Structures are given as C-alpha cells and as structure tokens.
Amino acid sequence: NLDVDLICATITHESALTWRPDITSPAGAMGLMQLMPPTGRYLSQEAGIEWTSAKKVLFDPINNVRLGCRYLSALIESYTLDGGLAAYNGGASRAAKWLKSGRDDEVLFEETRAYVPAVLRLYDAFRE
Numbered sequence: 001n002l003d004v005d006l007i008c009a010t011i012t013h014e015s016a017l018t019w020r021p022d023i024t025s026p027a028g029a030m031g032l033m034q035l036m037p038p039t040g041r042y043l044s045q046e047a048g049i050e051w052t053s054a055k056k057v058l059f060d061p062i063n064n065v066r067l068g069c070r071y072l073s074a075l076i077e078s079y080t081l082d083g084g085l086a087a088y089n090g091g092a093s094r095a096a097k098w099l100k101s102g103r104d105d106e107v108l109f110e111e112t113r114a115y116v117p118a119v120l121r122l123y124d125a126f127r128e
Helices: 004-014 037-047 054-058 061-090 092-100 110-127
Strands: none
C-alpha cells in the first residue's frame, strides 16, 4: 500500500525538507522517517534487524526507511491513507478517534492537523 512517491513525500516532510539521515526532532524522533527509539526497537525486532543502538539503527538510511515503511504501511492498512498518516504523526489511538468522529480535526493534535494535508500535498507533487 506504499509507493515511492508516498515514501518520498513522508521523508521530505519528516526530515524537514533536508533528507539528512542523522536528523533528530525535538521530541527525539530519529532519521529520515523520524522514528522514536522505542518504536524503532520494536520494529527492528519484527524485521529481524539487530538493535545495537538507536543511533546505529535509526541513522542508517536503509534501516530507517525499511522500518519507517513497515510502520507506515501497517498504519495505512489499519486506518486508510489519511488515517495512517495521522497515526504515524499523532498516534494510532488518536487517529482511530479521528476516523470514528468523521474526521473532526478537533480530535487531532494541532501538529497532526497540519501534518496530514502537508504530506498529502507533497505526495501529489511527487506523483506529478
């Protein structure tokens, strides 16, 4: 359920337009697809990637994109495209409440309300 354009849109937004593999957010999310270390550790176990440290695994662009795509794909499978993006940014329970509310934006965090359309705009641009 992912294509290269969606992956590029997500990386572009998540990396603050830099595509720097060593970028870290103020919240502690790491790498191109901005994975939190506990999420990265869990996903790496699922993917059979040895977890040596957050920096070694999540700053490796191949591992980061592989894990980020695994995670985003599962979220989109569960919550549709926009719901999956909302879950990726703001958490699965918040995205589920948002979808159940009929996509009432007041349910989402302010950051997530901006995140979903921003990634979708980038996705459209990459597809063009």
